[in-house]
Amino acid sequence: QSALTQPRSVSGSPGQSVTIYCTGTSSDVGAYKYVSWYQQYPGQAPKLVIYDVTKRPSGVPDRFSGSKSGNTASLTISGLQADDEADYYCLSYGGKWLFGGGTTLTVL
Amino acid sequence: EVQLLESGGGLVQPGGSLRLSCAASGFTFSNFWMHWVRQVPGKSPIFFARINGDGSSTNYGDSVKGRFTISRDNAKNALYLDLNSLRVEDTAVYYCVRETSGSYFLDYWGQGALVTVSS
Numbered sequence: 001q002s003a004l005t006q007p008r009s010v011s012g013s014p015g016q017s018v019t020i021y022c023t024g025t026s027s028d029v030g031a032y033k034y035v036s037w038y039q040q041y042p043g044q045a046p047k048l049v050i051y052d053v054t055k056r057p058s059g060v061p062d063r064f065s066g067s068k069s070g071n072t073a074s075l076t077i078s079g080l081q082a083d084d085e086a087d088y089y090c091l092s093y094g095g096k097w098l099f100g101g102g103t104t105l106t107v108l
Numbered sequence: 109e110v111q112l113l114e115s116g117g118g119l120v121q122p123g124g125s126l127r128l129s130c131a132a133s134g135f136t137f138s139n140f141w142m143h144w145v146r147q148v149p150g151k152s153p154i155f156f157a158r159i160n161g162d163g164s165s166t167n168y169g170d171s172v173k174g175r176f177t178i179s180r181d182n183a184k185n186a187l188y189l190d191l192n193s194l195r196v197e198d199t200a201v202y203y204c205v206r207e208t209s210g211s212y213f214l215d216y217w218g219q220g221a222l223v224t225v226s227s
Contacts, residue, residue: 046203047217048214051208051211051213051215089152091214096155096170098155099154
């Protein structure tokens, strides 16, 4: 099964909002609430920032939010800060564990 | 505090074998499914292998072709990944990861173990 589809890169200026999309199918993203998002800095392990589509782990700023519509999940980061610059991956569980191809966020 | 610490990575020749270990602490290890997630540098992570709390059930990713085995020792709070018949394309960082209880996401990640397959 193919990886979930994410844009390769997005960018925004400090203070702006950006949205990263993650597109799957009606068998994975569209079927269940089990979409999560991970932030990864170079040379570090991924870190959970959103789970169950919309929930934030403790310690993750409320500037990070998630949603889903049909077969596409979204991660929105508002009030962009320099340290938001990282790679972001979505993950969906629908009987199989599928990661997205990853999106590099650049803060201009 | 949940901690996952991988060890056993390194340089190995094609056709060789390696055992990765993950020492878990800060939680009741036997209560959780555990994963190995593979990430080739510059690429996205992929689901590699998963094992349930008592070690009786395992799942492997589509890219795992029977050369790798996940196991655990709950008495030692340890997770293992045996890598056999290694190929150059197995070069990657292998992360030990905890699957949350009650839903399906990965809540804690180790720092990763780099495996380099090269002659």
